[in-house]
Amino acid sequence: MIRATFFIFFIFLSGLVFAQTQTHHYAIEIAGVKVGTMTATRQQQGDQVLYTTLSDVKVNLLVYNLKIFYKTDCRFQNGQLMLSTVEARTNRGDFFSKTEWKGDHYDIVADQYKYNRRTTQKEKIDFSVTTLYFSEPVHRSKVFTEYFGDYFNVTKTSQGRYRTVFDDREDEYIYQQGILTRIIKKNSLKNYVIRLLD
Numbered sequence: 001m002i003r004a005t006f007f008i009f010f011i012f013l014s015g016l017v018f019a020q021t022q023t024h025h026y027a028i029e030i031a032g033v034k035v036g037t038m039t040a041t042r043q044q045q046g047d048q049v050l051y052t053t054l055s056d057v058k059v060n061l062l063v064y065n066l067k068i069f070y071k072t073d074c075r076f077q078n079g080q081l082m083l084s085t086v087e088a089r090t091n092r093g094d095f096f097s098k099t100e101w102k103g104d105h106y107d108i109v110a111d112q113y114k115y116n117r118r119t120t121q122k123e124k125i126d127f128s129v130t131t132l133y134f135s136e137p138v139h140r141s142k143v144f145t146e147y148f149g150d151y152f153n154v155t156k157t158s159q160g161r162y163r164t165v166f167d168d169r170e171d172e173y174i175y176q177q178g179i180l181t182r183i184i185k186k187n188s189l190k191n192y193v194i195r196l197l198d
Helices: 002-019 129-133
Strands: 021-028 033-045 050-062 065-077 080-090 095-102 108-111 113-121 143-147 150-158 161-166 167-176 179-183 192-194
Touching: 021 050, 021 179, 033 129, 050 129, 080 108, 129 143
Parallel strands: none
Antiparallel strands: 021 033, 021 192, 033 050, 050 065, 065 080, 080 095, 095 108, 108 113, 143 150, 150 161, 161 167, 167 179, 179 192
């Protein structure tokens, strides 16, 4: 009897844990050809929400070779970003960004390919690029980008479609019934498309 009760309780707890974890899988494509994968995960742990994105890209064209392994980890507590880290390992070097809440401000460091930023910020961050994989940016004009340690400007272009701009970089996020189904990353050579698989 005790063993059966324990087993039922274990199954119940396991169900709660799994119910609080969301995972989306994406294909990364150039001109319709799959060149990589991306996984986005959201996990609720009490008053904290952990977000992780992992992407692995390999492009081998005649004049263009690119290899990128990219990981973003974010921790939100009570709706506020507490810590984000971005690790990028590429054929052009390894790069890192970190944004950390220090009690009354963020310390922001971004050391990425041809881009560096070090600053502090007092304004609290409640929405970031990683959360875009799980939440449509309704009524938002900016979204914090963990990679650059700065903000994308956001414009709604039509129902479920949003344009994000940072300097000369432009992306388009496309949602269907609140679920992110596609990202078009504009590139001077060829656009990348990140397409939802499940």
